[in-house]
Amino acid sequence: MSSTPDLDMLAAEYALGTLEGADLDRAIALEASDPVFRQDVLNWQMKLLPMIDAVQPEPVPADFWAKIESKLGPQQSATRVAAPAQASFWQRLFGDGAQSVSMSRRAALATSVGAAIGGFGLAKWLTVPPETPSQIAVLTTDAGAPTAVVSIYKSGIVELIPLQGIAVPDGRIIEVWTLQNRTQGPVSIGRMDQAKRLKLDLNTLQKPETGHLFELTLEPPGGSPTGKPTGPILMKGLVQVGV
Amino acid sequence: MTIDDAIRRCAVGDRGGLAYIYEQEAGRMLGVAKRMVAKAGLAEDVVQDAFLLIWRGAAQFDSTRGQGRGWVYAILRNRALNVLRSEGRLDPLDEAGMAELPSPDESADVLVERIEQSSHLQRCLAALDAMRRKMIVMAFTNGLTHGEIAAHLKMPLGTVKSHIRRALQALKECLK
Numbered sequence: 001m002s003s004t005p006d007l008d009m010l011a012a013e014y015a016l017g018t019l020e021g022a023d024l025d026r027a028i029a030l031e032a033s034d035p036v037f038r039q040d041v042l043n044w045q046m047k048l049l050p051m052i053d054a055v056q057p058e059p060v061p062a063d064f065w066a067k068i069e070s071k072l073g074p075q076q077s078a079t080r081v082a083a084p085a086q087a088s089f090w091q092r093l094f095g096d097g098a099q100s101v102s103m104s105r106r107a108a109l110a111t112s113v114g115a116a117i118g119g120f121g122l123a124k125w126l127t128v129p130p131e132t133p134s135q136i137a138v139l140t141t142d143a144g145a146p147t148a149v150v151s152i153y154k155s156g157i158v159e160l161i162p163l164q165g166i167a168v169p170d171g172r173i174i175e176v177w178t179l180q181n182r183t184q185g186p187v188s189i190g191r192m193d194q195a196k197r198l199k200l201d202l203n204t205l206q207k208p209e210t211g212h213l214f215e216l217t218l219e220p221p222g223g224s225p226t227g228k229p230t231g232p233i234l235m236k237g238l239v240q241v242g243v
Numbered sequence: 244m245t246i247d248d249a250i251r252r253c254a255v256g257d258r259g260g261l262a263y264i265y266e267q268e269a270g271r272m273l274g275v276a277k278r279m280v281a282k283a284g285l286a287e288d289v290v291q292d293a294f295l296l297i298w299r300g301a302a303q304f305d306s307t308r309g310q311g312r313g314w315v316y317a318i319l320r321n322r323a324l325n326v327l328r329s330e331g332r333l334d335p336l337d338e339a340g341m342a343e344l345p346s347p348d349e350s351a352d353v354l355v356e357r358i359e360q361s362s363h364l365q366r367c368l369a370a371l372d373a374m375r376r377k378m379i380v381m382a383f384t385n386g387l388t389h390g391e392i393a394a395h396l397k398m399p400l401g402t403v404k405s406h407i408r409r410a411l412q413a414l415k416e417c418l419k
Contacts (some may be wrong), residue, residue: 012411014319017324018382018389046313047418051383054357057270058277061287065265068294072258107419167303170296 003040007143011037015044031231032167032218033141043227131155137214139237146216147235150200150214158202160214167236172218177229179213180206186215191223211237247311253301261298264315269294274318278350279323279386289326324386347387348395351380367417375410378403410419 005012007030013019014027030037133151141147148162160176168174176190176198189200202208215236217229224230252260272293277288296318304314308350357375358365368376374396381387381395391402 007410008415009408012415013407015381016382016407016411017386020388042310042313042317046310047364047385049316050277051354051380052271052316053359054354055271055274055278055384056251058273060269061275064269064287064291065262068261068265068291069258071291071295072261072298075258104338104368132301159387165303171301196349224268 003037003143007037008040011040012044013039015048028169028218029234030142032169033144033147033202033216033231034143035236036145037141037143038167046051049183078227082193082224110147131160135208135210136238137208137212137237137239139214139216139235141235142233148195148216148237150208150237150239152208152239157209158189158200158208160190160198160200160216162197166195166216168194169218171221172231173221174222174231174234175231177215177217177220178202178205178208179215180209186213188223188227191219193221210239210241213237216240245310245311246315250297250301250304250306250311250314254304254306255297255302260301261294268312268315271407272316275316275319276323276386279320280326281349285318285330286323286327289323290319295321304407305366319396327386341375343411346395347381347385348377351377351385354380354384364414367414370417371410371413375406375413376395378407379410382407 002008010023010027010030012020013023014031019027024132027037027041031041044235047065131153132188134154135152137150137152138146139148139150146162146163149242151161154158166174173191173193175188177186178189178200179186187205189202190198191203192198201228213236216228217224217235218234219229244262244383246267249260249263249267254260259331269290272290273286276289276293277283280286280289297315300318304311355368358368370378371379378392378396381392387395389403389407390400392398392407393400396403
């Protein structure tokens with residue numbers, strides 16, 4: 001699977017380093033949220049690499065390595081464990097009660113989510129979890145890939161469930177927003193420094209309704225300085241018709 | 244050991260892995276950083292930051308595809324570009340600032356001559372029109388924006404954007 005020609009050119013220009021403004025924001029967001037785009041960018045970096053080999057190396061100052069080493073933090077005697085293998089899509093969506101399902105079901109979910117939540121699609125493959133959401137929003141990237149789900153429960157709990165990791169760039173965090181009406185504008189309902197299940201705080205807002213928007217952006221540490229989204233949009237989606 | 248092996252070592256907290264990458268690449272990384280950010284002190288900071296980012300990111304990087312070296316230089320160049328974007332770029336007409344360096348225009352020509360003759364990229368760049376080849380090199384190795392390239396080459400901004408796009412499309416076809 002590879003990017004569309006349009007996205008491949010965006011990846012090429014991003015790798016080259018000439019993007020600015022909204023195009024740059026779009027590429028940053030895709031690189032964080034879309035593994036296919038991220039790989040496409042790396043493929044372009046590899047294609048262009050022989051130019052780097054033509055650059056003359058420079059002599060490094062005497063204490064250069066010592067300075068780097070001092071920034072690495074205390075030396076651990078135990079080895080660091082690499083990131084664990086990702087839980088299956090279904091485990092992430094419904095927690096450990098779900099059985100794991102093949103990747104082809106993931107495509108089915110993306111197109112039939114509304115019906116599936118009612119139990120038409122999923123009941124065939126899963127044990128029914130203790131509480132099914134009454135509504136959901138499927139959040140997709142600019143490239144159209146489903147990347148997270150917001151589950152809205154009758155009890156009033158609203159939860160963000162990422163479907164995969166997000167490669168958060170250094171010096172940024174993820175902020176979660178909802179847009180319920182244009183006059184009020186987007187409201188911050190959560191922050192995290194990496195993709196994880198997160199209970200969202202809608203206490204001061206209305207109950208989510210069909211057509212309300214959820215969106216994730218990259219922001220400086222501590223969140224947006226303005227109280228409105230300032231950084232690239234990683235993914236967004238609307239609350240679907242409830243069942 | 245390869246760079247990819249070294250990255251795997253970094254992923255499990257083995258500083259020997261980072262030391263290997265340093266031995267192999269630090270000099271060239273400094274050369275690239277100096278081409279992009281000009282000021283020597285800033286270039287050194289960029290390289291130091293890049294090593295830290297490599298160390299921290301190693302566990303999430305898929306080193307089984309043999310693209311470790313591309314990843315290392317992507318981190319370096321992105322760090323340099325971020326510094327350029329946030330600290331403001333050298334005014335292309337700032338004579339005093341530019342006196343430290345050969346003009347990106349001339350140095351691009353020199354660099355093109357030095358690209359490994361047997362590489363696929365070299366043959367594909369050679370097939371490009373000279374002006375487009377120069378723009379690609381100025382963008383990638385000097386970190387210049389469309390606007391800065393336009394100022395250096397005394398061409399309209401729109402023309403530069405369109406040349407670069409076409410050059411990338413030609414490279415894409417050629418490199419298949």
